[in-house]
Amino acid sequence: MKEGKKILLEHIDVPGIEKIETFRACGGYQSVEKALTSMTEAEVVHEVITSGLRGRGGAGFQTGTKWNFLAKPEGVPRYLVCNADESEPGTFKDRYLMEKIPHLLIEGMIVSSYALGVNKAYIYIRGEYFYLYKILEKAIEEAYKAGWLGQNILNTKYNLDLYMHIGAGAYICGEETALLESLEGKRGNPRIKPPFPAVAGLYGCPTVVNNVETIAAVPYIVNHGGENYASFGTEKSTGTKLISASGHINKPGVYEIELGLPVEEFIYSDSYCGGIRNGNELKAVVAGGSSVPILPKHLILQTPDGQPRLMSYESLSEGGFAAGTMLGSGGFIVMDETASIVMNLHTFARFYHHESCGQCSPCREGTGWMEKILHKILDGHGTLADIDLLWDIQSKIEGKTICALGDAAAWPVASAIRHFRSEFEAYIKDPMAINKISHYNEKYKIAGTAI
Amino acid sequence: MHSQIKSSKGEMKEIRFSEATMVKVREIIARYPEGRHKSALIPVLHLAQAEFDGWLSPEVMQYVAEILSIQAIEVFEVASFYSMFNLQPRGKCLIEVCRTSSCWLNGAYDIISYIEKKLNIKVGETTPDGKYTLKAVECLGSCGTAPMLQVGDQYHENLTFEKVDELLENYQQGEKMSNYC
Numbered sequence: 001m002k003e004g005k006k007i008l009l010e011h012i013d014v015p016g017i018e019k020i021e022t023f024r025a026c027g028g029y030q031s032v033e034k035a036l037t038s039m040t041e042a043e044v045v046h047e048v049i050t051s052g053l054r055g056r057g058g059a060g061f062q063t064g065t066k067w068n069f070l071a072k073p074e075g076v077p078r079y080l081v082c083n084a085d086e087s088e089p090g091t092f093k094d095r096y097l098m099e100k101i102p103h104l105l106i107e108g109m110i111v112s113s114y115a116l117g118v119n120k121a122y123i124y125i126r127g128e129y130f131y132l133y134k135i136l137e138k139a140i141e142e143a144y145k146a147g148w149l150g151q152n153i154l155n156t157k158y159n160l161d162l163y164m165h166i167g168a169g170a171y172i173c174g175e176e177t178a179l180l181e182s183l184e185g186k187r188g189n190p191r192i193k194p195p196f197p198a199v200a201g202l203y204g205c206p207t208v209v210n211n212v213e214t215i216a217a218v219p220y221i222v223n224h225g226g227e228n229y230a231s232f233g234t235e236k237s238t239g240t241k242l243i244s245a246s247g248h249i250n251k252p253g254v255y256e257i258e259l260g261l262p263v264e265e266f267i268y269s270d271s272y273c274g275g276i277r278n279g280n281e282l283k284a285v286v287a288g289g290s291s292v293p294i295l296p297k298h299l300i301l302q303t304p305d306g307q308p309r310l311m312s313y314e315s316l317s318e319g320g321f322a323a324g325t326m327l328g329s330g331g332f333i334v335m336d337e338t339a340s341i342v343m344n345l346h347t348f349a350r351f352y353h354h355e356s357c358g359q360c361s362p363c364r365e366g367t368g369w370m371e372k373i374l375h376k377i378l379d380g381h382g383t384l385a386d387i388d389l390l391w392d393i394q395s396k397i398e399g400k401t402i403c404a405l406g407d408a409a410a411w412p413v414a415s416a417i418r419h420f421r422s423e424f425e426a427y428i429k430d431p432m433a434i435n436k437i438s439h440y441n442e443k444y445k446i447a448g449t450a451i
Numbered sequence: 452m453h454s455q456i457k458s459s460k461g462e463m464k465e466i467r468f469s470e471a472t473m474v475k476v477r478e479i480i481a482r483y484p485e486g487r488h489k490s491a492l493i494p495v496l497h498l499a500q501a502e503f504d505g506w507l508s509p510e511v512m513q514y515v516a517e518i519l520s521i522q523a524i525e526v527f528e529v530a531s532f533y534s535m536f537n538l539q540p541r542g543k544c545l546i547e548v549c550r551t552s553s554c555w556l557n558g559a560y561d562i563i564s565y566i567e568k569k570l571n572i573k574v575g576e577t578t579p580d581g582k583y584t585l586k587a588v589e590c591l592g593s594c595g596t597a598p599m600l601q602v603g604d605q606y607h608e609n610l611t612f613e614k615v616d617e618l619l620e621n622y623q624q625g626e627k628m629s630n631y632c
Contacts, residue, residue: 088590089589091594131604131606134604166493168533169535170532170534184490185492246597252595286552344555347555348551350589
């Protein structure tokens with residue numbers, strides 16, 4: 001791709017880039033050399049703060065600030081854990097990065113561990129990505145052999161051991177405290193915060209948990225400086241972001257965009273999604289993974305005050321929850337005119353019901369009720385009062401749980417009703433109307449049996 | 452000394468890791484700080500599932516507890532939490548079809564229904580010959596190549612009915628009926 005700055009995917013198409021020699025020949029591991037031989041730990045942290053890099057897993061918290069919070073009591077080990085538990089529906093960017101260019105993540109882990117004074121680091125990867133686990137194990141082995149990991153790296157006093165850890169199928173383990181519980185060999189139940197992991201994380205020790213894409217951006221920041229990184233993107237959304245594009249588009253895939261790209265360009269340009277499949281009309285977009293509010297066409301392309309909507313943290317959230325959404329993990333799901341919002345919402349509600357860890361009653365019970373009510377509507381037994389009931393339940397989950405899964409389950413329901421209430425009403429009044437959309441003639445029948 | 456388990460071929464088999472697996476188990480335990488060997492539980496359960504016919508019987512969980520010097524209940528509470536651990540016997544070839552939003556938008560239900568008809572089982576069931584188990588699962592991170600399904604550690608993407616025919620045929624011949632570890 002010609003347009004836009006490439007930071008993470010610059011060398012993605014180089015043949016053999018998954019091997020350490022090729023990666024090294026493309027400038028790989030330079031940031032480790034630079035940091036370990038000419039920078040103090042604090043200087044690396046300072047560059048990351050200056051870069052304005054925000055957590056790429058979904059929350060968008062400033063990475064440098066998170067690093068700065070890390071407690072450093074004498075004689076207590078600290079840990080860095082990479083969150084590779086990518087499970088947010090619509091998101092497959094970390095998978096792409098780890099499969100194509102695994103050493104970039106390892107380089108990021110080394111330089112980040114150095115900055116944080118960490119001597120033992122883990123990559124927690126979701127169980128379903130077992131084939132990636134093998135790719136990364138191999139890359140780690142290569143890095144050990146080449147002397148980038150282990151004792152006295154580059155003949156300095158710095159030691160680092162990096163290990164893989166595999167999960168076993170649980171969306172909740174993407175929540176950082178649930179991830180730490182899981183890494184300790186327990187059920188993935190999120191912890192009550194505070195204390196935050198920066199104070200008491202893995203084994204009760206100070207810990208930083210960062211997403212794959214976040215860690216992979218650190219080598220560039222060390223090599224070129226935080227200011228250089230911040231010169232790309234917008235003021236509040238610096239640098240680049242990987243977007244996982246899927247749904248009814250001509251060119252699904254992972255795209256690295258400079259933050260601030262107009263949404264319209266992202267959807268319709270041949271450099272990115274390439275427009276809506278079959279020349280259909282755009283209907284709605286879930287812009288940042290299943291958890292973020294769904295927006296109809298007119299609100300995803302423009303902000304409420306008529307400005308072009310941009311792919312950035314601040315522009316996507318403009319209009320608040322009434323008319324905006326979030327960048328989230330960058331899981332960009334596009335729906336054309338044939339998509340049923342009600343049926344799509346059912347897939348989300350079922351997902352959150354399945355993935356609720358069960359600790360907090362509002363989430364454990366509420367997600368189940370939302371799925372059941374949507375199922376009832378899909379089966380043609382819904383009443384108009386069910387729409388209000390759904391609204392009522394989601395409002396009683398949001399903000400009332402230990403972790404953000406409750407919010408993540410509530411927002412898709414709230415936004416679907418907010419923006420597409422008439423579609424729910426139409427479905428309830430005439431459940432068979434869905435068959436009038438030709439696309440669903442076969443599907444509805446199948447959906448009736450499969451759910 | 453060790454309890455036994457009935458293998459898929461019907462014969463009784465002692466529950467004990469092979470020496471090669473024990474090497475892996477020790478290597479995994481060494482990844483965690485001293486005294487934190489419980490961290491190895493999930494990876495070791497994957498190994499156990501791979502070695503003992505793709506599921507975790509109470510006896511296998513007891514064995515894993517002994518190896519890691521933890522209580523059997525600690526193993527059970529973890530095994531019952533994570534969706535990849537099977538607490539019931541399953542077919543040799545576990546077919547997991549993703550059905551969350553992006554896959555659904557691209558016809559995942561059609562794929563599920565097609566496999567149901569082809570194997571003459573419903574989601575959650577195993578064929579009478581014990582060859583296939585069909586599951587519908589939530590997002591596997593393959594949204595850009597939807598619809599998709601997973602067998603063992605293999606992702607099968609951009610599915611069509613023809614592709615499903617082909618891969619079921621391959622697995623029928625016993626090719627790569629792989630498990631995770």
